[in-house]
Amino acid sequence: MRPMNRILVVLMVLAALLLSACGRELPPAEEQIRALVTEAREAAEARNLSALRALIADDYSDAQGRGKDDLVNILRLVFLRHQSVHLLTRVQDLRFPEPDRAHLTVYVAMAGRPFPEQDIGLLRADLHRFDLTLRHAGGGKWQAVEIDWRRPDRGDLPF
Numbered sequence: 001m002r003p004m005n006r007i008l009v010v011l012m013v014l015a016a017l018l019l020s021a022c023g024r025e026l027p028p029a030e031e032q033i034r035a036l037v038t039e040a041r042e043a044a045e046a047r048n049l050s051a052l053r054a055l056i057a058d059d060y061s062d063a064q065g066r067g068k069d070d071l072v073n074i075l076r077l078v079f080l081r082h083q084s085v086h087l088l089t090r091v092q093d094l095r096f097p098e099p100d101r102a103h104l105t106v107y108v109a110m111a112g113r114p115f116p117e118q119d120i121g122l123l124r125a126d127l128h129r130f131d132l133t134l135r136h137a138g139g140g141k142w143q144a145v146e147i148d149w150r151r152p153d154r155g156d157l158p159f
Contacts, residue, residue: 030094032140033102041087047079057135057143071147086111088125100136105129107152127152 036055043051053072060068079085087110094104109125129152134142 028140029096029099029102029136033094033104033134033142034091036134036142037089037091037106041089044075044087045085047085049075049079055143057137057145060143060145060147062146063148082110082112084112086114102134102136102142103132104134105131 040052040055043055049072052075053068056068056071058068060066060071062071066074087108089109090107092105092107094102096102106129108128108130110128111125128149131148132144133146135145137143
């Protein structure tokens, strides 16, 4: 095969791959939840407590008996202790047991300064695993109704 033909074949294969990737859209609910994770990360980095409060359902309750106000107070304490918050997030295991309910695991690396993603192995950060239950609140919005968080096991780490 001549060099020009090889280049054309490679370009055609790349074009086919790109077109097939563009044709696949995430389900709307999955897009909404991924957007919620991004929104929460941006609000936390901006230390915007009211934006984070809006992402928590009024009837929030977790296994430790904490309610929405308790969770907001924990966030307030984190912001008092950390004047600068930078996060790297990874969504894992997103599933929908019911159309208006979602369960997902989000791994979060938290540092006091910005970090490039390619340097994650060199990062000094607090790592956390969040297991969330979300409820569709209408209008494409989802809210947390329960969150369990802990340090991840070594086998968990997606970074």
